[in-house]
Amino acid sequence: MGLMTSMRERMHFVLWGLLVMFILSMTIGGMVGGANILDTIFGRVNPSEAIGIVDGEIIPPDDFIRAVNLRAEQYRNNGRETDERLLYTIRNEVWDNYIRDILLYKQIDKLDLVVSDEEVIYHLKNNPPPFLIQDPSFHTDGVFDQGKYAQAVNNPVGNEWVEIEHFMKNTYIPNYKLQQYIASSVVVTHDEVKEKYIKDNVNYTVEGIHVVARKLQDEVSNPTDDELYQYYIDHIDDFTKDETRNIRYVKWAKESAARDSIRVFEEAQELIEKVKNNSDFASLADLFTDDPSNQVTPDSGRGGSLGWFGKGQMLPSFEEAAFSAKVGDVVGPVLTRFGYHIIKINEKRFNDYKEEVNAAHILLNITMGSQTREELRRQATHFSYDAQDYGFDAALDTHKVEARKAQNLTAMAISVPGIGFMRDVVKFAFNDLNKIGSISDRLENDTFFVIAVLDTISPKGNQPYNLVKNNIQRIVLAEKQKSAANNLASEIRKNVDDGLSIIDIVSDDSRLELVATDKKTLSRGFNSIGRSYKLIGTLLDSEVGEIIGPVETARGYAIIKLLSVTPFDSTDFQNESADIYTKLTNEAQQNAFDNWLSELRENADIVDNRKYFY
Secondary structure: OHHHHHHHHHHHHHHHHHHHHHHHHHHHHHHOOOOOHHHHHOOOOOHHHOOEEEOOEEEOHHHHHHHHHHHHHHHHHOOOOOOHHHHHHHHHHHHHHHHHHHHHHHHHHHOOOOOOHHHHHHHHHHOOOHHHHOOHHHEEOOEEOHHHHHHHHHOOOOOOOHHHHHHHHHHHHHHHHHHHHHHOOOOOOHHHHHHHHHHHHOEEEEEEEEEEHHHHHHHOOOOOHHHHHHHHHHOHHHHEEOOEEEEEEEEEEOOOOHHHHHHHHHHHHHHHHHHHOOOOHHHHHHHHOOOHHHEEEOOEEOOOEEEEEEOOOOOHHHHHHHHHOOOOOEEEEEEEOOEEEEEEEEEEEEEOOEEEEEEEEEEEOOOOOHHHHHHHHHHHHHHHHHHHHHOHHHHHHHHOOOOEEEEEEEOOOOEEOOOEEOHHHHHHHOOOOOOOOOEOOOEEOOOEEEEEEEEEEEOOEEOOHHHHHHHHHHHHHHHHHHHHHHHHHHHHHHHHHOOOOHHHHHHOOOOEEEEEEEEEEOOOOEOOOEOOHHHHHHHHOOOOOOEEEEEEOOOEEEEEEEEEEOOOOHHHHHHHHHHHHHHHHHHHHHHHHHHHHHHHHHOOOEEEOHHHOO
């Protein structure tokens, strides 16, 4: 009964984790087959009613927000502060989970993967989900105890298993069956197991020549404008873009001002007075210091202790004050780039004829105060009013400030050049109610107040040639260098076949790199070449003494001579083959499922309305 009591006491934690996973399945289970497809087809779904649509299935905003809040609460329960950046990450996680689960549920319905009560019991006993395996209620010495778990399953008390059984029947087992269905197509052969063993255990000794494409840059002509434009036309599908928008903005940095330095200086003087009036320095340090290294635990600190230090270990002004003071003195406020310090000298000594000081300090950072914040807010607000009344450029002139540009913003961008993370600026730029010349309200993040103006809108389509020309030039030039490397490697191969020494060929040509005699397994990269799957495949089919190549590498082309191969250990292979087979099978099954899901998502009709909400 002790275990069941523990189980019941911990069940709210289990169910909380279960709820995070289950909330999507409940919502999605209700959506599949329940959306009005005609509304979707004819575009009659208002963004306010759908944060997204996946193959006709609506994701209601309320359900999405509920799932985000549950996930955020989970982060907070784990001690994470849910700032805007983390919330953005959580929203993306929930979005991806919705798409994945909707697509999977459609396939589960299509394949009619129903689950019986007997299957629920079987899986609960023999294939428990990870959150149950990880539950400490079922652990002994930190390891999952099958006996404890079986006792809890076989002796239910109350209704603690009801939600879990529901989750198993409607979510966990159907997904498990679907993965098994996809995995059934995977076959790992004996030859594949043997090849994996050889790659990881058999040493190949090679030598050769590596022709590095970039070393031929002086021998390759720069692409002509006609070549670049032809590449653009031939690869036009590579240069599509979503709608982008360009803005200008003015920012006011949330930084301390002179008044803040004076305020912190006066606070430091007040603390010094308290010490002089017999207040405990260590207690004041634990209470007021901004030195992050002072905190040992959430409830205790180091009393500001810095321990022993010699000259050259502290900032100059701090060091000068500490070494000039006497034992027992409290000196300051001393200004450094970290703020104002109050320093207490505990002891002094000479160590190897060098003076050392044992001291403690209280650090007060110079931070922006409320007056400074209000002044910056006032400046930004005043600028916004003037910009809306008289125009953005007129406000720039009146307020004597400069604007910066943020170009080619996309609807789901999270960062603005020169500002950092600030989704509100992007939301302003993509608000369909805003036209060219629209002025934003006062926007802010932890670092800046911002006023923005919408300058231009670039519709979805192909990127203009002039904007991608430089990128195309790099691509075409690299291709020409790679082609030249292939031609040179072919000439070198002829010279090697004619009996010329590899070392002599390399020593006479700075464009080449020597692959010195190198002994490695194929799963590792050879000198100069690194890992090359084409080279690995070729070596597996080569005989000792054979010269191979040119073989393409990441940086060019190689000509390789296979000098020796260590013998194949059939006994060790037999011992290892079962583990290798299991590993390859697991990897192949996971890859098959991931590829299948990726193709499913690629072919899905997905409407993303998140830009209207966040």
